[in-house]
Amino acid sequence: GSLTVGELSEKLGKDSSEIIKKLMMLGVMATINQQLDSETIELICDDYGVEVEEEIVVDKTDLENYIVEDNEEDLIVRPAVVTIMGHVDHGKTTLLDSIRHTKVTEGEAGGITQHIGAYQIESNNKKITFLDTPGHAAFTSMRSRGAQVTDIAILVVAADDGVMPQTVEAINHAKAAEVPIIIAVNKIDKEGADPSRVMQELTEYELVPEDWGGDTIFVPLSALQGEGIDDLVEMINLVAEVEELKANPEQTASGTVIEAQLEKGRGSVATFLVQNGTLKIGDSLVVGTTYGRVRAMVNDLGKRVTEAGPSTPVEVTGLNGVPHAGDRFVVFTDEKQAKQIADLRSQKQVEEDRGSSAKVNLDDLFEQIKQGEMKEINVIVKADVQGSVEAVAASLQKIEVEGVNIKIIHTGVGAITESDIILAAASNAVVIGFNVRPDGNAKRTAETENIDIRLHRVIYKAIEEIEAAMKGMLDPEY
Numbered sequence: 001g002s003l004t005v006g007e008l009s010e011k012l013g014k015d016s017s018e019i020i021k022k023l024m025m026l027g028v029m030a031t032i033n034q035q036l037d038s039e040t041i042e043l044i045c046d047d048y049g050v051e052v053e054e055e056i057v058v059d060k061t062d063l064e065n066y067i068v069e070d071n072e073e074d075l076i077v078r079p080a081v082v083t084i085m086g087h088v089d090h091g092k093t094t095l096l097d098s099i100r101h102t103k104v105t106e107g108e109a110g111g112i113t114q115h116i117g118a119y120q121i122e123s124n125n126k127k128i129t130f131l132d133t134p135g136h137a138a139f140t141s142m143r144s145r146g147a148q149v150t151d152i153a154i155l156v157v158a159a160d161d162g163v164m165p166q167t168v169e170a171i172n173h174a175k176a177a178e179v180p181i182i183i184a185v186n187k188i189d190k191e192g193a194d195p196s197r198v199m200q201e202l203t204e205y206e207l208v209p210e211d212w213g214g215d216t217i218f219v220p221l222s223a224l225q226g227e228g229i230d231d232l233v234e235m236i237n238l239v240a241e242v243e244e245l246k247a248n249p250e251q252t253a254s255g256t257v258i259e260a261q262l263e264k265g266r267g268s269v270a271t272f273l274v275q276n277g278t279l280k281i282g283d284s285l286v287v288g289t290t291y292g293r294v295r296a297m298v299n300d301l302g303k304r305v306t307e308a309g310p311s312t313p314v315e316v317t318g319l320n321g322v323p324h325a326g327d328r329f330v331v332f333t334d335e336k337q338a339k340q341i342a343d344l345r346s347q348k349q350v351e352e353d354r355g356s357s358a359k360v361n362l363d364d365l366f367e368q369i370k371q372g373e374m375k376e377i378n379v380i381v382k383a384d385v386q387g388s389v390e391a392v393a394a395s396l397q398k399i400e401v402e403g404v405n406i407k408i409i410h411t412g413v414g415a416i417t418e419s420d421i422i423l424a425a426a427s428n429a430v431v432i433g434f435n436v437r438p439d440g441n442a443k444r445t446a447e448t449e450n451i452d453i454r455l456h457r458v459i460y461k462a463i464e465e466i467e468a469a470m471k472g473m474l475d476p477e478y
């Protein structure tokens with residue numbers, strides 16, 4: 001940092017004229033208001049035998065500032081955390097189920113699997129944690145909250161279908177996060193399956209098998225029949241080893257929320273992925289803008305546990321509110337401090353929400369256009385059939401009002417999903433549904449993210465509405 005001569009003299013408790021003299025001897029002609037650089041300040045302080053301590057400004061609301069750094073020698077190997085991605089219907093869910101069934105029941109006879117958002121398997125004495133929500137949307141929404149939980153991405157590509165749009169999206173999301181990718185070439189049992197075609201297509205995305213001179217691992221498998229699952233698990237362990245994934249179980253715990261909701265009779269229920277340290281019953285913690293004490297913990301087999309180490313998913317109760325997926329949690333030894341920090345964090349959140357730029361909304365679209373804030377309106381179109389998708393998109397693209405036009409950033413057939421909403425939030429878009437509705441998750445996310453969803457049953461009404469909004473002639477909704 002820098003100080004003026006006057007400020008420095010005050011800090012040192014010396015007369016400023018004395019400091020000016022010393023500066024002159026150093027060849028610096030200075031007045032009392034002169035700014036001094038840190039090097040000069042250090043020279044003067046040295047002369048007085050005073051050590052300079054850099055003043056560090058700590059953001060009290062940033063949870064990362066409360067995490068104690070580990071000594072290298074305290075770190076030990078931890079299980080890898082894996083996310084499964086890929087195009088719809090290529091077999092992500094089937095693969096998740098298949099891995100769980102073949103690997104969990106072995107050791108944990110009698111355990112009733114529980115959906116808590118993630119599960120752990122054990123193979124050859126090595127554990128692996130799988131995130132239960134497949135797909136890159138969940139992955140990226142967590143990342144947009146600052147959480148990086150995935151160590152390895154499994155990209156599922158159906159051998160009878162090949163690389164599809166969401167395959168490419170998933171590749172880009174994984175690459176953006178710098179996460180290693182293993183390719184699961186699925187459905188090899190199917191007639192028409194052509195694994196080598198998948199390999200060929202993926203070379204375009206710099207995913208080249210070892211046999212062809214690259215370094216990408218390809219595992220042919222059938223999630224449905226369980227074939228190749230062992231190979232995949234083995235490959236995950238191999239990549240995990242290369243990645244040298246480590247943590248310190250002795251540390252106070254920190255990690256990320258995988259999912260959370262309010263449950264009748266239980267209150268706020270959140271699944272945590274412990275990423276470092278060991279979480280224990282009774283620990284005080286801050287999670288997002290909430291805080292609390294760990295009242296009870298349940299693992300992915302529905303069993304109550306008293307502690308959870310690195311890479312372990314556990315369902316936690318005892319928070320004073322419902323955090324968001326992707327929120328970080330940090331344990332504090334002092335419960336009061338935890339509450340204080342959570343309060344600071346929620347205050348900051350309120351301020352940020354107030355200050356954040358308004359999301360596009362048809363009700364005040366005209367205002368935004370008038371203020372010159374909007375030259376292009378991003379729209380996502382979902383409809384029940386492809387024909388309608390195309391018809392709606394084509395008509396929308398023809399609209400142009402006073403130099404403002406419409407850009408279709410994504411289209412699709414089927415219900416409005418959370419992934420659509422996340423995309424809308426990231427690109428500030430309006431979502432138009434034609435003969436479709438948002439599903440439950442989409443509805444919730446749209447509310448928290450402030451996304452405008454417009455549902456229609458007649459094409460011209462959809463067009464009319466948007467045109468009216470652009471002209472400031474929309475009937476207000478009551």
Ligand code: GDP
Nearest residue numbers: 087088089090091092093094187190222223224
């Ligand atoms: P997701 O959308 O990627 O989660 O895909 P799903 O796991 O829901 O699978 C979509 C469809 O493909 C389902 O009907 C599955 O039964 C089927 N499927 C998944 N894996 C395989 C496989 O290895 N072989 C065959 N023949 N069908 C599969």
